[in-house]
Amino acid sequence: MSTKKEILSIFALGGVNEIGKNMYAIEYLNDIIIIDCGSKFPDESLLGIDLIIPDITYLLDNKEKIKALIVTHGHEDHIGGIPYFLKKLNVPVYATRFTLGLIELKLKEHKLLRETKLIQIDSDSTLEFEKVRVSFFKTNHSIPDCLGIVFHTPEGNVVHTGDFKFDLTPVNNQYSDIHKMAEIGMQGVLVLLSESTNAERSGLTPSERIVGDHIEEAFMKAKRKVIISTFASNINRVQQVVEACIKTNRKLALLGRSMVNVVEVAIERGYLTVPDDMLIQPHEINKLDPEKVVILCTGSQGEPLAALSRLSSSSYRDAEILPEDTVILAASPIPGNERNVSKIIDNLFSLGRRLSMDLEAQQKCMFLDMVTKKI
Numbered sequence: 001m002s003t004k005k006e007i008l009s010i011f012a013l014g015g016v017n018e019i020g021k022n023m024y025a026i027e028y029l030n031d032i033i034i035i036d037c038g039s040k041f042p043d044e045s046l047l048g049i050d051l052i053i054p055d056i057t058y059l060l061d062n063k064e065k066i067k068a069l070i071v072t073h074g075h076e077d078h079i080g081g082i083p084y085f086l087k088k089l090n091v092p093v094y095a096t097r098f099t100l101g102l103i104e105l106k107l108k109e110h111k112l113l114r115e116t117k118l119i120q121i122d123s124d125s126t127l128e129f130e131k132v133r134v135s136f137f138k139t140n141h142s143i144p145d146c147l148g149i150v151f152h153t154p155e156g157n158v159v160h161t162g163d164f165k166f167d168l169t170p171v172n173n174q175y176s177d178i179h180k181m182a183e184i185g186m187q188g189v190l191v192l193l194s195e196s197t198n199a200e201r202s203g204l205t206p207s208e209r210i211v212g213d214h215i216e217e218a219f220m221k222a223k224r225k226v227i228i229s230t231f232a233s234n235i236n237r238v239q240q241v242v243e244a245c246i247k248t249n250r251k252l253a254l255l256g257r258s259m260v261n262v263v264e265v266a267i268e269r270g271y272l273t274v275p276d277d278m279l280i281q282p283h284e285i286n287k288l289d290p291e292k293v294v295i296l297c298t299g300s301q302g303e304p305l306a307a308l309s310r311l312s313s314s315s316y317r318d319a320e321i322l323p324e325d326t327v328i329l330a331a332s333p334i335p336g337n338e339r340n341v342s343k344i345i346d347n348l349f350s351l352g353r354r355l356s357m358d359l360e361a362q363q364k365c366m367f368l369d370m371v372t373k374k375i
Helices: 057-061 082-088 097-109 178-187 208-221 235-248 257-268 282-287 307-312 338-351 359-367
Strands: 008-014 023-028 031-035 066-070 093-095 118-120 126-128 133-139 146-153 156-160 191-193 226-229 251-255 293-297 326-329 371-374
Touching (some): 008 057, 023 146, 093 097, 097 118, 156 178, 208 226, 208 235, 226 307, 235 251, 235 257, 235 293, 251 282, 293 307, 307 338, 326 338
Parallel strands (some): 031 066, 093 118, 156 191, 226 293
Antiparallel strands (some): 008 023, 023 031, 126 133, 133 146, 146 156, 326 371
16 A cells, blocks of 8 residues: 555636636645636525635645645636635735736725735746646637646646637637647646536537627618627627727727726737727717717626616616617627526517517527627
8 A cells, every 4th residue: 555645636626517616726745726716606596695706615724835826817707706715815826917907906806906916927937836837828718818737746747728719710819829738748648627618519619700700790780879798808809899890980888897897907908909089988878879889788698787787677877778779699698697698688679669680690690609689
């Protein structure tokens, strides 16, 4: 019987068999390195609960071993729990430039920014701990600056891919580093931790560039104002909306706090290019001709308090959806959110006096995870 104490432990504190609160830990001797710290929104069975975060009891019991929190990308299910984690365990946070910008927003809100050590990394960075060396590789996803992670341990290499997809023509030209991935494979991989929502579905995902073409087509066909909803963090999609506004000579209004904050970070850090005179304030929407306005808002997942939900129930103060406006849901429902999204669509239809649907266009949009409703 072996008495070897050099045991490599890999465990998940969230994110397995669920959508949200992603968090892994790699432990070897006196090193614990944490990967991501996400949050998850409650369902209807959790009344009075605002947010779900990972259980970090084990980490609190072993806090002297924790060396770092490494963040793969800036989606809420990977960074949403970070402020609550740092209130208990103040460890260095490593992330890419754009991801750090999103984390900083959260830390400012929780008054933790000054006391937190934030360290910028990229795909060429290397981190050295007592017995574990960490390197990185580029991946492509629906948000900029995504990384996969390689943990080089005496027992072998552990690879964590982060969320990813393979888009050979990405809008932001951030290509997956396939050659580096091949080199890592040649070195030998002891454990591969790989996750990607809907990865079990067969077939291919179309390139983001194709989605942009159909957004422009929908904008050109729109008779009045366009309301388009997507994830605030999908900066590539936001850039496509900006390009469509330029081509159709429309102004752009942002609704929803997260949309405003993320777009501000993306512009400030050079990940989003918006003409100086394009953005308008919500109170200016009704001052312009409807055919000159686009509203980009949060709520594509049917969140009850998000901008699109409030627009669909006519409870948004500065804007309203009227007959012949075009509403685009430019994001497919995350598994588990289908009911909430369907409720939004039902509300949108109930607002309209005249309903029209171009079946061919609908089929194209559904194929691209984009639903277009004209009311």
